[in-house]
Amino acid sequence: MxxxxxxxxxxxxxxxxxAKLVPxxxxxxxxxxxxxxxxxCSEITSSSLEKHDWCKITxxxxxxxxxxxxxxxxxxxxxxxxxxxxxxxVINCGSEIIPGPARQGYLSYRFKLMPRESFTxxxxxxxxxxxxxxSICLNxxxxxxxxxxxxxxxxxxxxxxxxxxxQERHASVLCPQCRAVVQFAGRNHFLRNIEEDVLQADSSxxxxxxxxxxxxxxxxxxxxxxxxxxxxxxxxxxxxxxKLQISHVLNVVIVSISxxxxxx
Ligand SMILES: [Zn+2]
Ligand SMILES: [Zn+2]
Numbered sequence: 362m363x364x365x366x367x368x369x370x371x372x373x374x375x376x377x378x379x380a381k382l383v384p385x386x387x388x389x390x391x392x393x394x395x396x397x398x399x400x401x402c403s404e405i406t407s408s409s410l411e412k413h414d415w416c417k418i419t420x421x422x423x424x425x426x427x428x429x430x431x432x433x434x435x436x437x438x439x440x441x442x443x444x445x446x447x448x449x450x451v452i453n454c455g456s457e458i459i460p461g462p463a464r465q466g467y468l469s470y471r472f473k474l475m476p477r478e479s480f481t482x483x484x485x486x487x488x489x490x491x492x493x494x495x496s497i498c499l500n501x502x503x504x505x506x507x508x509x510x511x512x513x514x515x516x517x518x519x520x521x522x523x524x525x526x527x528q529e530r531h532a533s534v535l536c537p538q539c540r541a542v543v544q545f546a547g548r549n550h551f552l553r554n555i556e557e558d559v560l561q562a563d564s565s566x567x568x569x570x571x572x573x574x575x576x577x578x579x580x581x582x583x584x585x586x587x588x589x590x591x592x593x594x595x596x597x598x599x600x601x602x603x604k605l606q607i608s609h610v611l612n613v614v615i616v617s618i619s620x621x622x623x624x625x
Contacts, residue, residue: 376395377475378394378475379420379475380394380427380473380474380475381393381472381475382394382401382403382470382471382472383471384468384469384470385468385469389468392470394418397420398420400416400417401414401418401432403415403470404468405467405468406461406467407466408466413433414432414433415435415460416429416430416432416433417432418472425453425474426452427451428449428450428451429450429452430449431445431446431447431449432447433460435461436461436462437458437459437460437461437462438463438464439457439459440456440457441584441585454472454473456471456472456550457469457470457472471550488555490559493559495515496513496515496538497519497520497523498519500566500568501560501566502515502516502552503517503568503573503576503577504516504553505549505552506582508546509545509546511541513538513539514549515537515538516576517548517576517579517580518575519579520537520582521579521580521581521582522579524546525579547582548583548585549585550585
């Protein structure tokens with residue numbers, strides 16, 4: 362498998378598709394970006410097929426990133442950060458862009474740089490699909506998340522369900538693969554590109570739409586690898602305990618605090 366979307370290269374004709382916005386919902390089509398500066402007009406919500414101008418994407422001279430300017434009246438989310446009207450932000454191959462102030466109701470697009478024949482430096486990576494599989498469901502990752510510090514990878518839905526069950530029963534969350542204590546978990550945009558390329562190379566590894574919808578319904582990891590799962594875990598742990606044993610709230614808070622101090 363050849364893999365070079367994020368490499369740098371030389372200039373090429375202005376008519377080529379140099380980047381795309383790929384919607385996470387396959388019912389919508391990719392937005393192809395041809396000119397070095399282009400106002401994007403596409404669907405922005407899943408409830409309407411109407412297309413709107415909502416951002417301007419300008420190719421950077423390094424050929425491996427672009428500037429996105431918010432051209433809508435909404436706040437736009439780029440890799441979880443908010444971008445206000447008329448503000449600019451740098452986007453890279455794999456950046457997630459949501460043309461609205463919240464995830465719910467708005468489509469999610471992934472910015473993807475196209476590989477080009479004129480690249481002088483290709484990065485060739487051969488990947489055994491076995492190395493792109495989730496050890497919980499044994500399928501190729503879907504919406505891959507990485508846990509830290511062990512850096513094992515799972516489907517977001519599979520790990521979220523594991524996380525939910527672990528937090529119901531235990532004070533700490535263990536990695537399903539190696540049993541190390543998980544301190545952080547986050548979506549991994551780089552591996553997400555690999556996940557998509559593996560499925561494109563061998564479509565027999567794809568799961569049915571029904572399986573994907575079910576898996577997505579479990580997914581609870583929304584951020585990149587930056588949020589402490591210890592904090593999340595303890596918020597949820599605390600809330601669950603409060604519901605079940607209101608008289609023991611004080612003890613649980615003390616346990617939470619001491620555990621957080623130990624782990625941070
Ligand atoms: Zn899985
Ligand atoms: Zn692990």
